[in-house]
Amino acid sequence: MTLHPQPSAGLPRPWSFPAPERGTLDNGMTVLRCHRTGQRVVAVEIHLTAPLATEPTGQEGVATIMARAFSEGTDRHSAEEFAAELERCGATLGTHADHAGVRVSLEVPASRLGQALGLLADALRAPAFLDSEVERLVRNRLDEIPHELANPARRAAVALAGTLFPADARMSRPRQGTAETVERIDAKAVRAFYEAHVRPAAATAVVVGDLTGIDLDALLRDTLGSWQGSAALPPAWSPVLADDTGRVVIVDRPGSVQTQLLIARTGPDRHDPVWPAQTVGVYCLGGTITSRLDRVLREEKGYTYGIRANGQVLRSSADGTGLALLGIRGSVETDVTGPALADLWQVLRTLEAEGLTDAERDVAVQNLVGVAPLRFETAAAVAGTLADQVEEELPDDFQARLYARLAETGTVEASAAAVRAFPADRLVTVLVGDAETIADPVRELGIGEVTVTSG
Template identity: 30%
Template structure:
């Protein structure tokens, strides 16, 4: 029998995040263990409080450079030898840094986890940071910056942060550093950053998969016996806005057929008590394909292939951003519609249909995010980095479901600030300047690219 009726979804099944143990070892290392015995696989994730917000002033990018070259050689093995030894154990190792932390991660068969973790501990406890690898990594970053400066999308993202935050804020500069700061970095800078930041009191080791808590504890104690003790120095985070007056910055790209458009303001820290109402509010505004901003600009007006909004969640107040790319001729109309949508969600309650769509999506996709040991380890890292409660994942769906239309309205009125919007347009100033100025979007500044 053929039917055109869509089958009804079944009842929502309960979800329980894997149990985990959170403890501090005698060495000062924090150990989080989540035994998950579905498959004979273990993920070991080392998280160090050595992200880009810890970069010393004038040395922006040193955190990323340190994490990126951490595995390029140890006292016993060079980088190629290390990579080969990990491959012989059936795994590969990766390292990196974001705003809030540095990380090193492996996923390996449980029968090889002792050898792999011992090798990992040795590698990151005795890095030598070869000069040639430092220079290679710097050259790669400088080439990336050069490419970004010629590509409007990346340029818009970087200029938005630069114009949004005060010059003293680390957030005003790229997390991996600018061409000026990266060019000036030396091997000595990397070694000093490693020595000051990579310490036991600033380190969490997360182990998930086919392993017991007792075995994980013994494993980390052995593998990290040479990890430096102590606590990394605390660097105060400045995340103040450059201005609270509405402003628009046009970065001139003569003859550009499109405009890259960003509009936003300083947002919220990740552990803000209004996280869930704000999450649902943004899903309705611009966080989903069926959100208001995307339906308006893409479906109703045909200005773009896609438009979105998001809060960049960090320890400190990251930016709230609306992002899209449009033809130059419709830059001003597109910006007008974005402003109208921000005003609309602040002005009246969303419909029950919109609320249901946002909550159903956030609720429905949640469990499938944590199906692998690596995903579970990353989730536990989020708890550690942002100091979230231990029951965060078990209560996540309930908290999403508990957001009402009134709570969304309160979040929009409290955490969307149209009078403080900073707008960045990378495009042809000759084409867009006059029409954009008619929108009354604040003081206008035109910059050369």
């Protein structure tokens, strides 16, 4: 028997996050393009500067309804025709609204990029916003809300926002609105929000993929470049002050067999020089199954299937008004809620007293930096990250420089950043579970005043 010789590994090649080319269309739209050889599915991300903070009071959720309505018909196609045209292109279109603005995502084979960009341009240039379609989207959203509130993790997030941020801050309320605010939204409200905030001068298009043989300039000029609109001033961000006084909020779910944990505070965004060290330190604390929290609460004590810590940017701005949410999330059996929290706080106190080890730091950096090429194998992953940088007002080379800074982060620096991220005496804790069973054990821990609310 003759066997094929075993292949051998090649020499490692240097890798860095791809750098985009930046330009501007005649209508004022900013364009970032990135050629990626072999990626024949092209990804397009559109960032619209229409932040949730600009939603009219009492109509929170209108940005989400508007975003969903982009694919529900234009001046050239009905909703059914628009969906059929997308399908003929082999394209997918997705939208969502967040604190920084509205995102529209398109993926399409490179051979049909022109047709898909034409549909995308129509959706942005002249969305129909028919009364019947908006009413349907509102009903769908109202149907979603009870299911979301029944989910312990989502319910914990809602309770945390309402506890951490002042009532007059948009961040204190659900991103997609409440039942009371969504039911007030109609086609007139959607059109008003669109006309006030959506225009090419306040939009950025990111195009990533194999652009070989494609005259992208001509395609953009004939599609997104045909969208006209007035100039727009960038939104003036107002600082949001969060109250991270140590306290506990229990959302009562009588009879619940598990307790959902969400322990959080706010911290700096990615403009802050501490971000790389904080990323490494928080990863050591709870970024993976080998982290400290998992090692104690999962492996040693068997309290949970897994618990994670991370930092999530809520709003970022070069003027210093941005902030991120630093959170620890997981669930434990109801009867061990008190002991699990006690051990979690002990992990935090030990971290403050002893710091991280060099081995923990090395594993974190290897996982964060070493797997980066795998994270960005697809055009969609690259386009999404570049669009994130646009949203957060970061330079185009931020991600590339971030990996270099992560690799340079030392153990002492990462330890200090992790301690600063999760100080044991300045954390807001939300528990969704059986209050009758867990309230007294939690009070005995002394981690803050305990308040019980209905689920």
